[in-house]
Amino acid sequence: MKRLLIFLYGIASYAVFFATFLYAIGFIGNFGVPKTMDSLRDTPLVTALLIDAGLLALFALQHSIMARPAFKRWWTRMVPESAERSTYVLFSSLALIALFAFWQPLGGVVWEVTSPVARAVLYGAYAFGWGLVLVSTFLINHFDLFGLRQVWLQLLGRPYHSVPFVVPAPYQVVRHPLYVGWLFAFWATPVMTATHLFFAIATTAYILIAIQFEERDLVAAHPEYEQYRRRVPMLIPSFKRRASTQGRVALGGR
Numbered sequence: 001m002k003r004l005l006i007f008l009y010g011i012a013s014y015a016v017f018f019a020t021f022l023y024a025i026g027f028i029g030n031f032g033v034p035k036t037m038d039s040l041r042d043t044p045l046v047t048a049l050l051i052d053a054g055l056l057a058l059f060a061l062q063h064s065i066m067a068r069p070a071f072k073r074w075w076t077r078m079v080p081e082s083a084e085r086s087t088y089v090l091f092s093s094l095a096l097i098a099l100f101a102f103w104q105p106l107g108g109v110v111w112e113v114t115s116p117v118a119r120a121v122l123y124g125a126y127a128f129g130w131g132l133v134l135v136s137t138f139l140i141n142h143f144d145l146f147g148l149r150q151v152w153l154q155l156l157g158r159p160y161h162s163v164p165f166v167v168p169a170p171y172q173v174v175r176h177p178l179y180v181g182w183l184f185a186f187w188a189t190p191v192m193t194a195t196h197l198f199f200a201i202a203t204t205a206y207i208l209i210a211i212q213f214e215e216r217d218l219v220a221a222h223p224e225y226e227q228y229r230r231r232v233p234m235l236i237p238s239f240k241r242r243a244s245t246q247g248r249v250a251l252g253g254r
């Protein structure tokens with residue numbers, strides 16, 4: 001019974017994540033959802049800025065603290081180990097839902113692209129970004145990243161083994177293709193409002209900081225990551241160099 005409950009919890013967490021992911025595409029792209037990022041401002045500027053900064057900080061803290069191995073060791077004294085990743089996914093989604101619900105548009109257009117061709121290119125870049133994010137999760141292991149593999153294995157009563165650390169095509173030209181996808185999704189817009197610019201700058205800063213923590217954990221789990229880091233650029237792809245780390249190595253630092 002407990003196994004089934006944990007499994008259903010994992011499925012529910014994934015469903016919440018997937019709905020949040022779809023909403024985020026409309027929220028940031030300003031289409032198809034009831035509330036988007038760039039609606040008109042109806043709150044004093046400083047108040048709106050403070051609220052938005054608080055919402056971004058909430059997500060950043062949740063997302064980074066709960067990902068650290070030390071936190072996981074402490075947390076899994078209370079939460080079953082097999083449900084740890086699903087709980088992380090659920091809390092991340094809840095932080096994003098809070099961001100969507102309480103976000104305060106700042107108003108004001110900083111720049112606007114009017115050429116139809118350039119607008120089409122920017123919309124294409126936006127779609128490319130989201131596509132790259134999704135594809136990267138499958139290249140790493142989508143089902144492990146979102147906790148489904150963990151709850152499935154415990155349902156079967158089978159032990160959990162870390163997924164292997166692979167270096168598929170995009171990871172051979174850049175170390176963080178998923179974050180590159182985020183950067184496309186956050187920056188590619190034909191109408192850059194003050195709100196959008198604030199969001200893009202803050203999330204870019206967060207990505208740059210989060211990479212430092214993530215890579216520290218990756219080096220600790222995989223000493224060979226150090227060499228991979230020397231060969232492959234962080235965010236700007238290089239098609240000249242190729243990672244030699246093409247084998248499958250156990251990944252323990254999730």
Ligand SMILES: C[S@@+](CC[C@H](N)C(=O)[O-])C[C@H]1O[C@@H](n2cnc3c(N)ncnc32)[C@H](O)[C@@H]1O
Nearest residue numbers: 136140165166171175176177178179180253254
């Ligand atoms: C949200 S994913 C982002 C992955 C990567 N930073 C990117 O941008 O493509 C974070 C998780 O991916 C794992 N990870 C990072 N690089 C990886 C790689 N090359 N192969 C497998 N897992 C990786 C990290 O350990 C972390 O648990």
